[in-house]
Amino acid sequence: MMGRKEIQETEMLSAEVEQDMANLFQALSNPTRIKILYLLKQQSLTVTEISDRLDVSQSAVSHQLRELKLARLVRNQKQGREMIYRLDDDHVHQIFHMAIEHVKEIYNYE
Amino acid sequence: MMGRKEIQETEMLSAEVEQDMANLFQALSNPTRIKILYLLKQQSLTVTEISDRLDVSQSAVSHQLRELKLARLVRNQKQGREMIYRLDDDHVHQIFHMAIEHVKEIYNYE
DNA sequence: TCAACATATGAACAATTCATCATATATTAA
DNA sequence: TTAATATATGATGAATTGTTCATATGTTGA
Numbered sequence: 353m354m355g356r357k358e359i360q361e362t363e364m365l366s367a368e369v370e371q372d373m374a375n376l377f378q379a380l381s382n383p384t385r386i387k388i389l390y391l392l393k394q395q396s397l398t399v400t401e402i403s404d405r406l407d408v409s410q411s412a413v414s415h416q417l418r419e420l421k422l423a424r425l426v427r428n429q430k431q432g433r434e435m436i437y438r439l440d441d442d443h444v445h446q447i448f449h450m451a452i453e454h455v456k457e458i459y460n461y462e
Numbered sequence: 463m464m465g466r467k468e469i470q471e472t473e474m475l476s477a478e479v480e481q482d483m484a485n486l487f488q489a490l491s492n493p494t495r496i497k498i499l500y501l502l503k504q505q506s507l508t509v510t511e512i513s514d515r516l517d518v519s520q521s522a523v524s525h526q527l528r529e530l531k532l533a534r535l536v537r538n539q540k541q542g543r544e545m546i547y548r549l550d551d552d553h554v555h556q557i558f559h560m561a562i563e564h565v566k567e568i569y570n571y572e
Numbered sequence: 573t574c575a576a577c578a579t580a581t582g583a584a585c586a587a588t589t590c591a592t593c594a595t596a597t598a599t600t601a602a
Numbered sequence: 603t604t605a606a607t608a609t610a611t612g613a614t615g616a617a618t619t620g621t622t623c624a625t626a627t628g629t630t631g632a
Contacts, residue, residue, distance in 0.1 A: 362515055365500050370493045372565040380487035382590080383480045390475050399609060405472055412591055414610055424568045433599040433608045443564040450560060454553040455482040458534045492620075509579060522621060524580055543578045543629040 379423035380447070384408055385416050392426060393445065396438035489533035490557070494518055495526050502536060503555065506548035 365373075379385065387406050391397060397405075403413045417437055420426045425444050428437045439445065475483075489495065497516050501507060507515075513523045527547055530536045535554050538547045549555065 360505055362501060363504060365496070366571075367493075368569075368571065369562070369565060370496045370500075372569055373496050373561050374491050374493045376561055376565060377487045377490035378589095381484050381491045383477075383484045384590085386475070386480045386483050390480075391472060394473060395470055400607090409592075410609075411593080411611085414608095415590075418610080424564075435609060441567070443560055443567065447557065447560045447564065450553055450557045451483050451486055452479070454534075454557065455479060455486055457551070457553065459478075459482055461476075461478065488619095494620085510577090519622075520579075521581085521623080524578095525620075528580080545579060 376423050376425075379419050379425055380451075382416070384412065385420055388413065388416060388420065389425065389439065389444070389448065392437060392439050393448065396436050398434045398436055400434075402437070486533050486535075489529050489535055490561075492526070494522065495530060498523070498526060498530065499535065499549065499554070499558065502547060502549050503558065506546050508544045508546055510544075512547070 380389075384406070387408075388402055391402060391405060399410060399413055399417065402408075402417075403410045406413070417426060417428070421428065424440050426437050427440050428435050430436075490499075494516070497518075498512055501512060501515060509520060509523055509527065512518075512527075513520045516523070527536060527538070531538065534550050536547050537550050538545050540546075
């Protein structure tokens with residue numbers, strides 16, 4: 353009798369793409385950063401505004417924004433002594449949307 | 463002179479949804495797990511098959527599959543002494559697809 | 573029944589992550 | 603120029619992560 357299935361050529365991602373994807377998801381894998389992104393999904397904000405709304409220290413917000421920027425999930429723009437942050441592009445919205453759908457499907461909230 | 467913008471009501475995610483999303487992305491945030499998911503995107507496989515193709519120890523693969531299953535990214539099905547793993551649902555394909563698009567846009571490969 | 577095989581899991585340890593604290597840099601207003 | 607404000611960042615330490623090793627559990631074939 354034959355095996356479970358025929359042998360199939362296996363396509364692989366390059367190590368580089370794998371690592372870049374892992375880094376992207378890593379940047380998304382923290383509740384504080386999720387909160388920040390969800391705020392910025394609604395409107396662009398300064399560091400202080402984010403810090404106030406989330407009740408997270410200025411330093412912590414700044415550190416997290418740095419990570420988000422590295423992963424190109426947010427962009428920033430200096431205005432006087434403030435730094436205004438916004439979501440980087442439409443992919444971020446879409447990934448976020450898919451993720452919400454996924455967790456809603458898995459966990460039956462409320 | 464008025465401020466940068468009008469005050470706007472801020473919508474928030476529940477702490478539960480935030481944490482669940484963070485967990486989902488956390489499960490996706492590791493190169494080995496990315497590799498595994500990319501294999502399973504192409505065909506369902508047993509633990510040993512995954513281990514052989516990725517040249518990662520049986521134990522490591524098993525541990526990682528456990529995490530992926532917890533995040534409901536993969537399903538499994540026992541067949542004799544083997545355990546066959548596959549992607550859980552279509553969301554996984556879509557999140558994966560968005561992520562690849564995102565990194566391709568950011569990093570100009572090749 | 574027993575040996576071989578497939579998978580799962582607990583312990584341990586190195587590496588990474590994240591918040592906090594202190595402080596640096598830059599901009600504005602007085 | 604100086605004080606106040608906005609942001610960034612390095613060091614530190616507690617918590618988490620991911621691999622390896624050893625071993626347990628479960629299944630099959632001889």
